[in-house]
Amino acid sequence: MRKHAAEPLAWLGFSAGGVVAALFAPVVLFLFGLAFPLGWISRPDHAHLVDVLSNPLTRIVLLGVCVALLLHFAHRFRYTLMDGLQLPQFSRAITAACYVVALLGSVAAVYVVFVA
Amino acid sequence: MTAPGNAAPGPKTYRARPSVWWWTNKRSYTLFALRELSSIFVAWFVVFLLLFVWSVSRGEQRYERFLDVASNPFVVALNVVALAFLLLHTVTWFNLTPKAMPVRAPASLGGRRVPSTAIVASQWAGFVVVSAFVIWLVVG
Numbered sequence: 001m002r003k004h005a006a007e008p009l010a011w012l013g014f015s016a017g018g019v020v021a022a023l024f025a026p027v028v029l030f031l032f033g034l035a036f037p038l039g040w041i042s043r044p045d046h047a048h049l050v051d052v053l054s055n056p057l058t059r060i061v062l063l064g065v066c067v068a069l070l071l072h073f074a075h076r077f078r079y080t081l082m083d084g085l086q087l088p089q090f091s092r093a094i095t096a097a098c099y100v101v102a103l104l105g106s107v108a109a110v111y112v113v114f115v116a
Numbered sequence: 117m118t119a120p121g122n123a124a125p126g127p128k129t130y131r132a133r134p135s136v137w138w139w140t141n142k143r144s145y146t147l148f149a150l151r152e153l154s155s156i157f158v159a160w161f162v163v164f165l166l167l168f169v170w171s172v173s174r175g176e177q178r179y180e181r182f183l184d185v186a187s188n189p190f191v192v193a194l195n196v197v198a199l200a201f202l203l204l205h206t207v208t209w210f211n212l213t214p215k216a217m218p219v220r221a222p223a224s225l226g227g228r229r230v231p232s233t234a235i236v237a238s239q240w241a242g243f244v245v246v247s248a249f250v251i252w253l254v255v256g
Contacts, residue, residue, distance in 0.1 A: 029161055031251070077156065112169050
């Protein structure tokens with residue numbers, strides 16, 4: 001396979017997202033996916049969450065988290081499809097599709113975090 | 117079968133195409149495949165996180181509804197599986213870091229290679245700090 005100039009960048013995004021996913025994702029999913037919905041911990045006030053989320057620093061961090069995680073997903077999932085399902089002949093299409101998903105996700109993240 | 121223009125046809129060895137289920141043959145292969153599949157749940161986490169942020173910004177009722185939907189048994193089951201995959205990612209990522217990025221002590225301290233266990237342990241310390249900070253920020 002031809003080495004592509006963008007490969008180091010893809011690897012950088014993959015690593016950054018890997019670190020974020022390892023450190024940040026489990027606690028957030030535990031809180032909002034299990035502990036609060038199931039009442040293990042009392043639900044935080046809406047007003048308090050609005051306060052936290054309206055802080056510009058929170059917004060910037062959240063956007064960075066989302067973009068990094070999406071780049072991590074795109075890089076790893078493209079190899080899952082190419083090697084796991086053995087579809088090297090579709091490598092260009094798979095790569096394009098994965099990064100289009102990451103791009104659309106990032107646009108959605110900008111909208112949700114800064115506009116909505 | 118030779119490509120056009122190939123003057124000296126060499127022997128072409130036959131290579132069997134491995135089965136799509138090759139990763140079920142050995143435990144280490146299965147673990148590798150599961151680790152790679154964790155990326156699907158990373159993507160789900162982004163979707164879930166953005167739905168949460170969106171719900172909060174839409175007002176108190178939307179936020180309550182988000183938590184009610186999240187307490188639906190199917191969503192809970194999905195999130196339990198997702199959390200298991202995220203933790204698998206955390207464990208495998210931390211364990212791989214010393215191999216991908218060996219750290220050396222500064223020359224003034226002897227320049228020895230920092231043991232892998234120290235690197236892995238410091239990452240788990242980071243995990244605890246980040247988790248505690250998020251809990252403090254959200255729960256107050």
